[in-house]
Every structure is written in C-alpha cells, then in structure tokens.
Amino acid sequence: MSNATGCAGAPTTTDPCSRCDVLLGLPQVHVEAVERAETLMTVTVSLPWQLRGCPDCGVVAPSRGRRRRVLHDVPHGDARVRLVWRQRVWRCPEAACPRGTFVEQIPSLVAPRASITARALTWAIGQLRLEHATIAGLARRLGVSWWALWRLVRPELERLAADESRFAGVTSLGVDEHVWHHANPKKRGPKELTGMVDLTRDADGRVHARLLDLVPGRSRKAYVDWLTARGDGFRKNIGIAALDPFGGYKSAIDDQLEDATAVLDAFHVVKLGTAVVDEVRRRVQQDTTGHRGRKGDPLFGIQTILRAGAENLTDKQQARLARAINADEAHEEVFVAWQCAQQLRAAYRARDLAEGRQMAEKVLATFHTCPIGEVARLGRTLRKWRTAFLAYFTTGRANNGGTEAMNGIIELARRLARGYRNRDNYRLRMLLAGGGLTP
Ligand SMILES: [Zn+2]
Numbered sequence: 314m315s316n317a318t319g320c321a322g323a324p325t326t327t328d329p330c331s332r333c334d335v336l337l338g339l340p341q342v343h344v345e346a347v348e349r350a351e352t353l354m355t356v357t358v359s360l361p362w363q364l365r366g367c368p369d370c371g372v373v374a375p376s377r378g379r380r381r382r383v384l385h386d387v388p389h390g391d392a393r394v395r396l397v398w399r400q401r402v403w404r405c406p407e408a409a410c411p412r413g414t415f416v417e418q419i420p421s422l423v424a425p426r427a428s429i430t431a432r433a434l435t436w437a438i439g440q441l442r443l444e445h446a447t448i449a450g451l452a453r454r455l456g457v458s459w460w461a462l463w464r465l466v467r468p469e470l471e472r473l474a475a476d477e478s479r480f481a482g483v484t485s486l487g488v489d490e491h492v493w494h495h496a497n498p499k500k501r502g503p504k505e506l507t508g509m510v511d512l513t514r515d516a517d518g519r520v521h522a523r524l525l526d527l528v529p530g531r532s533r534k535a536y537v538d539w540l541t542a543r544g545d546g547f548r549k550n551i552g553i554a555a556l557d558p559f560g561g562y563k564s565a566i567d568d569q570l571e572d573a574t575a576v577l578d579a580f581h582v583v584k585l586g587t588a589v590v591d592e593v594r595r596r597v598q599q600d601t602t603g604h605r606g607r608k609g610d611p612l613f614g615i616q617t618i619l620r621a622g623a624e625n626l627t628d629k630q631q632a633r634l635a636r637a638i639n640a641d642e643a644h645e646e647v648f649v650a651w652q653c654a655q656q657l658r659a660a661y662r663a664r665d666l667a668e669g670r671q672m673a674e675k676v677l678a679t680f681h682t683c684p685i686g687e688v689a690r691l692g693r694t695l696r697k698w699r700t701a702f703l704a705y706f707t708t709g710r711a712n713n714g715g716t717e718a719m720n721g722i723i724e725l726a727r728r729l730a731r732g733y734r735n736r737d738n739y740r741l742r743m744l745l746a747g748g749g750l751t752p
Pocket residue numbers: 367368369370371372405406407410411412413
C-alpha cells in the first residue's frame with residue numbers, strides 16, 4: 314500500500330514552499346512527491362527553474378533536461394528513505410568552451426558525487442558519537458555498504474581532528490597508555506598507544522574527560538612529540554598533569570610542561586599497595602607450605618578480603634582475616650603489609666586534605682625502612698615520586714580517574730566495532746567516541 318502526496322504550493326525562486334521546508338529543512342528545495350511503502354519512503358525533490366550561465370564562460374546555457382539521482386537519507390522510523398533528486402543538466406552552447414554539460418549542485422543537500430545526503434551524514438556521525446552506533450549498523454539503516462558510509466564519514470572526522478581549536482582551554486591534562494591490538498607488531502605497528510585526556514574542571518569543579526589524541530608507542534618520546542606539536546600557548550596553559558607511575562611520561566612532563574604540577578594518580582598508588590600485599594601473601598604461602606595456595610590453606614581464599622578497604626569488611630570477613638593471620642606466626646608479615654596498604658588508602662580517603670597529606674608524609678617517612686622487602690620497595694618508589702605523590706593533596710585531589718574512565722569508553726567502542734585493523738581509523742573513531750571531536 315502506498316500513497317503519494319506532493320507539494321501544494323507553486324514554488325518559485327523567491328517564494329519557497331513552507332511544507333517542503335518542514336520536510337527537508339532546505340527552503341529552496343521543492344518536494345514533488347512522497348511515496349510511503351512499508352519499509353521504504355521515497356521523496357522526489359527538485360529545484361525551481363532558474364536561468365543558468367556556464368560556470369566556466371558565463372554564457373547562458375540551454376537546459377538538457379533532468380536526470381534522476383538517488384540519495385540515501387535519514388531513516389524515517391524503521392523505513393529507509395530514498396531521495397530522488399530530479400537534477401537538472403545544462404549544456405554550454407559556446408563552441409570554444411571546454412565545459413560541455415554541467416549539472417545542478419545543492420551543497421546543503423548533498424556533496425558532489427556523494428550518495429548519502431548531508432543531513433544523513435550528520436545524523437550518522439551523531440549516532441556514532443553519542444549512541445554507540447557502528448558503521449555497519451548505520452550503513453544497514455541507510456541501505457548502503459559499509460564502505461560507502463565510511464568513505465564519507467572519514468574525511469569529516471579527519472577535518473574535525475585536524476582542527477587545533479579543539480585543544481583550546483585545556484588546563485589539566487592526563488596521560489595513559491593502552492594496548493589497541495594483539496596482532497603481530499611487525500604487520501600492524503606498536504601495540505601500545507599513548508592517550509592524552511583533557512581533565513579540565515568546569516565552574517562546578519566537575520571533570521568532563523575528553524580524549525584529545527592517541528599516538529603510537531608508550532614512551533617519553535611519544536608524549537614529548539605530541540606536546541611539542543601543540544605549541545607554546547597550549548603547554549603554558551597546563552597547570553596540572555596527571556599520570557600513572559611511569560618514568561617516561563614524568564620525564565616528558567618535566568621537559569615540556571615546566572609550569573605544570575605533575576600529580577601521581579591516586580588509583581594507581583593504591584593499586585601498588587594492593588599488589589604488595591598480594592606479593593607478600595604469595596611468598597609467605599610458598600615459604601610456609603611449599604606450594605601455591607589451595608583449599609584448606611589458611612591464606613587461601615582471603616585474597617579478596619586483603620584487597621578490600623578495611624572500612625568495607627563485614628564482621629564475618631574480619632573474623633576470617635584474623636583466623637588466617639593467627640594460624641601461623643609467619644602470617645604476621647601478611648598482616649603488616651595489609652596494614653601498610655590500608656595506610657596508603659586512608660591517606661587518600663581522609664576528608665581533610667591537610668590530614669591526608671600528613672598521613673602520606675608518614676608513609677614516605679616509614680615504608681622504606683620496613684623489614685618486609687616488598688613494602689620497603691614500595692616505600693622507595695614513592696620517595697622517588699615524592700613530589701608528584703604529595704601533589705594530590707595540594708591540587709584539590711587532581712587525579713587521572715578521567716583518563717581511566719576513558720579507557721572504559723575506548724574498550725566498549727572497540728568491542729562494538731569488533732576490533733580495528735587500521736590505526737588511523739581507530740584513532741578517529743576513538744576520538745569521536747571519547748568526546749574529542751565535536752561537530
Ligand atoms: Zn561555457
């Protein structure tokens with residue numbers, strides 16, 4: 314079943330039809346007919362007649378009639394939408410002119426030689442950016458191939474990515490690495506990428522993390538090169554640079570961001586503490602029983618308890634922990650390591666930043682002298698990072714959490730696309746999903 318309606322108005326160049334305007338949002342384009350079938354809507358459009366000169370020589374050209382150009386438009390509900398544009402063709406009458414024939418163009422409707430309307434392209438990019446859509450899914454809804462859509466989306470994303478104004482106003486910068494593929498690096502290049510994230514707080518103090526860029530490699534050089542490319546103005550504007558405990562990035566910050574305060578990420582420091590407890594537990598387990606933990610061993614099954622914050626343990630869990638520790642004198646080491654990790658957590662959890670800083674100072678003053686080797690090693694690491702470690706307490710809890718959250722977004726986008734083979738495409742898609750490109 315289908316019905317056809319056309320435009321009631323008599324369109325002229327000076328008096329556009331308002332009904333057509335409502336349908337397409339393009340006042341100059343006239344809707345001749347709308348046909349609605351169950352899964353397909355066909356809209357026939359044209360431009361009103363106008364006198365046309367040859368674009369090369371300017372001589373008034375006689376019309377050569379029209380040709381049908383079929384365009385893919387934004388879906389209407391579940392139905393695909395085809396726009397049939399009765400596109401005018403002219404021929405230059407001037408014998409000496411090389412032009413020959415030329416066709417009508419409406420850049421606001423569709424780019425020359427594109428098969429997808431400009432507004433469908435905008436729609437598709439919006440779906441990719443905000444709705445976790447995939448190129449394959451959008452191509453299906455538009456009724457085009459994956460490639461037909463991507464070849465139009467890609468230059469648009471490239472244009473947005475090349476716009477340096479998207480780096481303006483960044484005062485707080487996070488850096489982190491992630492692995493983007495597990496294939497052979499000889500074929501696909503380095504597995505690690507360094508990601509830069511805008512962690513600037515808004516007027517209410519909230520961070521709206523924005524992925525600014527992804528560059529190949531996990532090294533000092535990767536970060537230095539990127540910072541250099543941003544220019545003096547950008548670098549001078551950065552007041553806070555958050556990072557994970559990786560010396561290469563720290564060195565890049567010291568080198569390129571002289572005015573910035575480097576802040577060691579709280580989450581990662583706490584993780585280092587938890588890792589120490591794990592190590593000590595495994596070593597003591599091995600020393601006391603001669604094998605790895607198994608059912609029935611006192612230290613087996615308390616891993617989760619040891620990783621949790623003391624304030625979150627139930628009475629039952631606390632009793633289990635006490636039983637495990639008391640089962641053997643040697644287990645005392647595990648308990649001490651756990652208490653050290655809790656001290657580290659408590660410093661970050663302190664309501665009052667000055668109080669938190671005092672606790673952190675105490676960690677710095679004591680851990681490295683601990684008779685437990687693993688704790689002493691952590692103490693030495695923290696002393697090496699002393700300034701960046703303490704900066705958390707003087708920067709109003711600056712941290713790299715936004716960068717970690719970004720990794721979650723990247724992970725999801727990569728899964729939706731079932732992986733990527735091309736790093737440039739990967740970068741563009743992740744920048745779009747990560748809020749780094751705003752149309
Ligand atoms: Zn001509």
